[in-house]
Amino acid sequence: MTKTRPKSTARPRTAMTRSTSSTRRWWIAGAAIAVVLVVLYLIYQSSQDKQNATAGGSGYRHAAGEPGAGASAPGFTLTSGTGQQVSLTDFRGRTVLLYFQEGLTCQPCWDQIKDLERNQAAVTGAGVDAVVSITTDRADLIGQKIADEKLSTPVLSDPDMRVSQAYAANQYGMMGDMRDGHSFILVGADGLIRWRADYGGAPDYTMYLPTQKMLADLTTERKP
Template sequence: MSKTSGKTAKRSPEAQRARQIQTRQRQQAKTARSVHEARRDPSRRPVIVGVLVTVLAVTVLYLIYQGSQGKQNTATGGGSGFKHVAGQPGIGTAAPAFTLTSDTGKQVSLADFRGKNVLLYFQEGLSCQPCWDQIRDLEQNKAALTGAGVTEVVSITTDPATLIGQKVSDEKLSTPVLSDPDLAVSRAYQANSYGMMGDMRDGHSFILVGPDGTIRWRADYGGAPDYTMFLPTQKVLADLTAERIP
């Protein structure tokens, strides 16, 4: 997975439409061949009809999927220029409680940060180097985060705590990284809905939890078609400043 101007695997709307057109053309050609064969051999008509129904169903599901992916990445606003959505649980709702094992082997709970503004960063994990570069960039911009009212930053991913600990050590990072191997917390925050690996891993989601445990801001950047896995901290703060609630 590479990092190119903060985005990977970007596919423009024009490319998506071209792909959809190609898919429809292939299905139309297959349908035409099937009809021709049915006319030549009437005994095959029941089989051909079944094939046509299946092809039609697959085509419809494909188009629905493409449409939903496009809607998923409608920009919510802000000033970063990076497309994102605010998933659920959303801004203004209570943040789901959790206790997870950190890279140091300690148990860390959301309740530990009561009275503070904690920025949860859900990320893809060991296989995503841009995600670790993101943590480093956040650490290098700690003063800017503090100025924006962010007291703590905590990252959550799905790899085992021991492997996370080794990665944190190798990268010389100080941010707590928590292990969510069964995705219980990731699913509670629906952070595994925006990654390149389907729902098996998290995407690239930031969730600001206020002192009272309420979600004050949320931005899910990792969804199709852009699959953003890194953006400069200043861009994160641009969206946070524009979209957060008091």
């Protein structure tokens, strides 16, 4: 009697080869994607670290955008909350600290102005003759806010963002480039920028820091 051999359940070699090759391709593709993701993350993290590098003694991360120290401060004439026309040239011969801020929707920004006024002696002692704030809201609304908060610091309206964009102060806020962030720019008596710190950028989006902390950075980083 002839014996019948059992049928083999093993797949043909060609099928196994195709399966192994397909698996290998998936592993390679997955590894390549992982490498790309790691590289993109490192690039992103590097850009964030560069934008938000801690400097000076405040411990608050901040950037130094452009125009920066040594550059001529772009001129401007804007309407204040009290209806007056204020120009940068009004401060020629004095050192003025420009404070770009987010505006009416940012209460910490107004608290910052309050803190600057409470620490006026320290601000003056750091060589600052005047403080001027700039935001993008309408002058009449700014005037009402100033009255409500009982502030004396001039706050100027830049509704078309022409000045904010000239100083690139709208690159460091939570609203993208639609509003300013939290930027301090020190303009010397000769019209040159002596110091700049943009605190409002990612990932912290700092909208308030104690005046003494800001002055610590100004003192450390200020250019002659």
